[in-house]
Amino acid sequence: MLGTDFRTGSPIWLDLGSPDTDASAAFYGAVFGWQYVSAGPDAGGYGLFQQDGKTVAALGRLTEEGAEPAWTTYFRTADAAATTAAVTAGGGIVRVEPMDMGPARIAQFTDAQGADFAVLQSGKGLERASEDNTLVWVELHVAAPEAAVGFYRELFGWRSEEMKAPGMTYRVLSIAEGDQQEGSFGGVAPLSGDAEEARWVPYFAVADADALTAAVRANGGTVLMPAADVPDVGRIAWLADPAGAVFAVLKPNPRQA
Structure with a gap:
């Protein structure tokens, strides 16, 4: 069952790449009742979707050239660099090399059949899962x-x-x-x-x-x-x-x- 006790391979984070974050925040607020909270002036427009003060997803502007609006699932890894090497060895594509995001580390990929996903090297992630609207x-x-x-x-x-x-x-x-x-x-x-x-x-x-x-x-x-x-x-x-x-x-x- 998907939860918040994150171990290797667990879905740990989820974010939406949007061309209009204000419009997306309004839509998901109306549909799921989520509140959008900015991650701050240095976050480049990135922010959190929350339910009763607990983070259930995130939202940011599209940054990759030619990228289409989409949800991206992040899986927990103990070593983002090692996972990156495994993606390459398996025929996948590295879209974003491992990079530090505060105390965490992320990397983004496309698998061998064309599906985008990402990894997060961190012990912290979504604060609610497997409840209504999460x-x-x-x-x-x-x-x-x-x-x-x-x-x-x-x-x-x-x-x-x-x-x-x-x-x-x-x-x-x-x-x-x-x-x-x-x-x-x-x-x-x-x-x-x-x-x-x-x-x-x-x-x-x-x-x-x-x-x-x-x-x-x-x-x-x-x-x-x-x-x-x-x-x-x-x-x-x-x-x-x-x-x-x-x-x-x-x-x-x-x-x-």
Whole structure:
């Protein structure tokens, strides 16, 4: 289960690259009830999305030439330089070399199939997860899921377990340590068509996927996949904010005791 006890390979941070941070802050505030808090005058417009004073995501201006609005998932690493070397060895691309950000260290990459992601070398990250309106799952969509599992295993030691889903084989990912089910945080799915891009998609837990979908539409976003039930998982919807950044929401099925 995705949480805030960060270990190697855990999703630890999430930020949105936006062409208009004021508009993005307004949209996500209206949809999720998040408050935007600037990280300060020296942060280059970077800031935090918070819920009840706890950080649940972050927001910054697009800085890479030609970059499109998107959410970026950061995974915890104990050594950003070593992870960078592993990315290169596995056929990935280093977009941002390891660099210090205060007491932390980050690096940003594109994996061997074209999906962007990043790493954070730090013990601190998101302050809330797996609650309503916070990150609950991350999902990789690529043309060759099995190859993707191998690529990331070399980076983080992730384990995977195959699960049959409607029309496909889904691979559930978990960190290398501890119980595999308790350590699960995301999955890998095959691309759904020629038009879909390889990417990591963040899922936010919600109390009502249909109401959240309506809020996205009312605030200028786009519904990519209307809310639908997924057996043994919950009710999900795929959405995009007004700038085009893709995300998903999930109302999980009640957990069985």
